[in-house]
Amino acid sequence: MSLITLAAGGTGGHVFPALALARSLSARGHSLRLVTDQRGLAFAGDFDPAGIDVISAGGLVSGALHRRATGLFRLARGYVQARSLLRRQKPAAVVGFGGFPSAPPMLAAQHLGLPTLLHEQNGIMGRANAFVSRQVRQISSAFPLLEGVPASAEDRVSAVGNPIRADIVAVGETAFTPPKPNGALNLMVVGGSQGAAVFASLLPAALNRLSPAERARLHLVAQIRDESRAETEARLATLGLGRLEIAPFFSDMPQRLAAAHLVLSRSGATTVHELAAAGRPAIFVPLSVHRDDQQGRNARLLTDPGAALLVREGGDAPQWVAAHISTLLAAPEALADMATKARASALLGAADKLADMVEQEIATP
Known part of the structure; x- marks a missing residue:
């Protein structure tokens, strides 16, 4: 069978889908290598270390001239490293x-005449993917609507979804059971790697706006970073919640999702697709630092059909979060409707669809 090289930036959002594709291709008998930067190693624990190549990576950053020059130098250095690797390893594709560590190997592959494909995890194409998209053979998108695609590449886009763990998908295969009238509502709060800190302040402020009777019905499981955990837990402990559990990380996420009636979270691409696959209602608070509102666009997969609600960061965010929770406590049947719509919005089987696309290209003369 063939050797396939995967190129992914140094965040979990880029590396995890690459690892999912690796598992699918490996099951079909192909050999895999992963090219990333030093940061990406932290997320590649499931990949054979002997099959990982680390290159220099820089971005097309804005700001001071020296920062831009440094980024371009590192990008060029990564290109030279990647070209050398690919010439020696001779992958079939x-x-x-995405992520800037993926750009050097993609450009080097194109200049060497190798087939290239890309996958975009977000609802708007990232700069690295846009930079290399003009010569790729196929573009797979995680969302039905992908914005920011160069006009010359639009006819090569196919929506396949984001690869999701099988144990998360299995959660959605079991019927959602809403809270009983006046019964406990299991609220799960997760933040993701880029912005969990906001919930340390937002959550106590929002729940404090609920009535004592409403708070007593909440069974809260919250992912809060260690640096904020003690203060946040102390504030929440004074609110008279029905149950409270806080941890910096949950290793049993499928079980947690299965028990949840409602999830309060950021709207990173992986999170949105996991909640869709699990069929869980959500309140999204998109990360506000993205100039292109990347997470707001991601959230539309579930907010447009009514499977999730969206609250923007800001001074009135606690008020809106509290209002939404209060409404859902009063109408638990609405949660069942949201759960059904979430599961119906899921794009499943993405890893196998991506593997099909790769095999199609390496079979093409």
Whole structure:
């Protein structure tokens, strides 16, 4: 069978979909290599270390001239490293997953005449993927609507979804059971790697706006970073919640999701697709630092059909979060409707669809 090289930036959002594709291709008998930067190693624990190549990576950053020059130098250095690797390893294809560490191997592959494909995890194409998209053979998108695609590449886009763990998908295969009238509501709060800190302040402020009777019905499980955990837990402990559990990380996420009636979270691409696959209602608070409102666009997969609600960061965010929770406590049947719509919005089987696309390209003369 063939050697396939995967190129992914140094965040979990880029690396995890690459690892999911690796598992699918490996099951079909292909060999895999992963090209990333030093940061990406932290998320590649499931990949054979002997099959990982670390290159220099820089971005097309804005700001001071020296920062831009440094980024371009590192990008050029990564290109030279990637070109050398690809000439020596001779993969049948290179698949990019975005993030600037993916750009050098994608460009090098194109210049060497190797087939290239890319996958975009977000609802708007990232700069690295847009930079290399003009010569890729196929573009797979996680969302039905992908914005920011160069006009010359629009006819090569196919929506396949985001690869999701099988144990998360299995949660959605079991019927959602809403809270009983006046019964406990299991609220789960997760933040993701880029912005969990906001919930340390938002959550106590929002729940404090609920009535004592409403708070007593809440069974709260919250992912809060260690640096904020003690203060947040102390504030929440004074609110008379029905149950309270706080941890910096949950290793049993499928079980937690299965028990949840409602999830309060950021709207990173992986989170949105996991909640859709699990069929869980959500309140999204998108990360506000993205100039292109990346997470707001991601959230539309579930907010448009009514499977999730959206609250923007700001001074009135606690008020809106509290209002939504209060409404759902009063009408638990609405949660069942949201759960059904969430599961119906899921794009499942993405890893196998991506593997099909790769095999199609390496079979093409």
